[in-house]
Ligand SMILES: O=C(O)[C@@H](CO)OP(=O)(O)O
């Protein structure tokens with residue numbers, strides 16, 4: 001009864017105003033699922049390929065849709081995703097586009113859940129999942145590839161680790177975001193917003209650390225539970241000619257490792273994503289060895305949600321956490337495989353949005369389904385609050 005009877009694809013807007021792929025999947029017994037592909041700006045070199053949406057849609061209509069319609073059950077996610085891989089025939093979805101693949105994969109999951117009458121997180125995670133909620137990592141100040149003339153470090157992320165509920169955590173991050181704006185105001189620093197809704201002031205990284213520390217501790221005092229913060233350094237974007245570029249200054253790999261280790265201790269960072277270049281497994285391993293007992297060192301561009309790259313990292317101890325972005329790899333099955341491999345090896349899997357997003361809420365369900373300790377999905381702004389509000393609804397049994 002979850003046999004797929006139709007797959008339609010269209011171009012819709014993403015949060016940057018670019019076109020992206022949206023998929024609708026219908027099943028025999030009336031199940032319906034709709035999902036849209038997100039899109040990165042600081043993309044990893046090893047990500048699956050995002051094609052221009054018009055091309056991705058045309059190729060998916062030609063190759064994937066005939067393998068799905070009347071052939072595959074939406075309730076059987078591995079079958080759906082196997083058909084997508086078979087239709088594409090490449091390692092990196094360069095034929096039908098990872099954007100078409102991920103939209104169809106997620107829409108099929110939603111259609112499967114719809115037929116079963118189960119919330120998506122339960123369909124994906126099983127009956128025994130869904131009691132734990134991730135701590136939202138909220139982007140408060142940022143720059144890098146997400147905003148011009150702002151910080152070198154891409155994201156300064158609030159982490160309300162002591163929040164008694166996911167709802168209180170979500171509101172805590174919004175308060176930190178608001179408090180950071182007041183502090184910037186007090187300092188006379190104007191700030192626009194970056195792609196993900198974080199403040200993008202023209203301040204040094206050192207000043208951003210200070211502002212974050214103050215904002216987090218003010219809100220912590222007000223709310224009475226522990227709030228810490230973390231970073232996405234997105235270091236691959238800074239790495240050129242063998243050194244890390246911070247404006248006019250540079251750091252060697254050793255200096256970068258020392259700097260990050262110092263920041264972890266000085267600011268009690270709970271989370272550090274992509275502290276080093278995406279090809280530097282060794283550097284990652286050294287840093288993890290130094291500070292991995294007190295913070296998460298998370299591989300985003302390093303692992304690109306890919307089990308082969310993750311296995312390489314596991315072999316050398318390159319990180320203790322992996323960022324999971326379904327569109328980096330193309331299907332939910334692949335994303336789940338990465339989560340499973342990580343957790344079998346004692347690593348935490350953190351579920352993440354992209355800088356270009358839509359109102360799609362799949363990742364909120366994915367985070368609950370996989371029992372993720374953190375979800376990174378912004379703080380404010382509609383396409384981010386869509387996921388945060390969905391987490392609140394899941395906790396309230398209202399989905
Ligand atoms: O680097 C990241 O983690 C993401 C999301 O914050 O950015 P992008 O989607 O641009 O790769």
Ligand SMILES: [Mg+2]
Pocket residue numbers: 232234273274300301
């Ligand atoms: Mg990142």
